[in-house]
Amino acid sequence: MREPLRADMFADPDCSGRLQPIRFGDKWSGMVLRCLEDGPRRFSELRVPLHWITPKVLTETLRAMERNGFLTRTAHAENPPRVEYELTVLGRSALGPMNVACDWAREHLPALAEAREAYERG
Amino acid sequence: MREPLRADMFADPDCSGRLQPIRFGDKWSGMVLRCLEDGPRRFSELRVPLHWITPKVLTETLRAMERNGFLTRTAHAENPPRVEYELTVLGRSALGPMNVACDWAREHLPALAEAREAYERG
DNA sequence: CAGTATCCTAGGAGATACTG
DNA sequence: CAGTATCTCCTAGGATACTG
Numbered sequence: 001m002r003e004p005l006r007a008d009m010f011a012d013p014d015c016s017g018r019l020q021p022i023r024f025g026d027k028w029s030g031m032v033l034r035c036l037e038d039g040p041r042r043f044s045e046l047r048v049p050l051h052w053i054t055p056k057v058l059t060e061t062l063r064a065m066e067r068n069g070f071l072t073r074t075a076h077a078e079n080p081p082r083v084e085y086e087l088t089v090l091g092r093s094a095l096g097p098m099n100v101a102c103d104w105a106r107e108h109l110p111a112l113a114e115a116r117e118a119y120e121r122g
Numbered sequence: 123m124r125e126p127l128r129a130d131m132f133a134d135p136d137c138s139g140r141l142q143p144i145r146f147g148d149k150w151s152g153m154v155l156r157c158l159e160d161g162p163r164r165f166s167e168l169r170v171p172l173h174w175i176t177p178k179v180l181t182e183t184l185r186a187m188e189r190n191g192f193l194t195r196t197a198h199a200e201n202p203p204r205v206e207y208e209l210t211v212l213g214r215s216a217l218g219p220m221n222v223a224c225d226w227a228r229e230h231l232p233a234l235a236e237a238r239e240a241y242e243r244g
Numbered sequence: 245c246a247g248t249a250t251c252c253t254a255g256g257a258g259a260t261a262c263t264g
Numbered sequence: 265c266a267g268t269a270t271c272t273c274c275t276a277g278g279a280t281a282c283t284g
Binding site: 021022023024025029066067068069070090093094096097100101103104108111112114115116118119 | 143144145146147151188189190191192212215216218219222223226230233234236237238240241
């Protein structure tokens with residue numbers, strides 16, 4: 001629940017390519033969803049597993065998800081500033097279909113790869 | 123099983139926007155998957171429900187899905203030519219997660235829309 | 245720390261025209 | 265009918281630098 005996010009959270013080479021045909025929103029939303037699964041996280045904390053995504057793009061992603069009601073943004077009046085992002089009930093409900101998609105991908109990734117090789121051979 | 127595809131198959135205005143945060147592959151793959159659900163279809167038959175997608179883009183989409191092993195392309199030696207696209211077992215298996223995602227979207231679309239309105243109001 | 249502000253680029257996607 | 269072949273456009277996404 002409160003362990004730090006691992007830097008290699010999305011480092012699996014099998015998933016870094018385009019083998020996974022199911023996407024959640026834009027490029028990063030699905031991964032952010034996964035990052036927030038175990039509780040609220042800070043801006044810079046999210047950057048680590050997300051391959052050091054640039055602040056501009058992470059801000060855009062978080063704003064879009066906030067706008068869609070997937071997460072809330074809480075700025076604490078401290079110095080240095082601390083901002084936390086946390087899934088809403090709606091956002092958490094999206095983990096359901098995402099897990100189904102992930103299970104499907106894990107199960108069929110070998111078949112995907114094999115189909116590509118067969119296609120390449122002609 | 124053999125009814126023609128309806129032209130307004132994807133005409134629902136609620137789904138034409140960006141409210142649906144789950145995407146299958148590129149812009150058209152998910153819809154093609156749905157179009158082939160009930161059996162093989164011809165190239166020009168697919169164009170109708172797909173908003174008269176340009177042939178170039180439909181070809182690209184079909185080639186990508188064929189490459190990933192989602193469907194097969196069968197050219198019949200006739201005149202005029204007839205080509206049929208049909209889902210493979212792998213392609214059909216992707217309908218599982220897609221239906222889960224569609225169910226989720228249908229259930230939460232009102233909440234999505236409401237979240238947006240609330241965000242817009244500030 | 246948690247962001248803005250600029251600038252830039254690759255490629256997904258469409259319009260249009262042509263062909264075996 | 266079932267596609268190619270070109271051309272063009274848009275924008276998601278990244279690089280870099282700066283700030284309250």
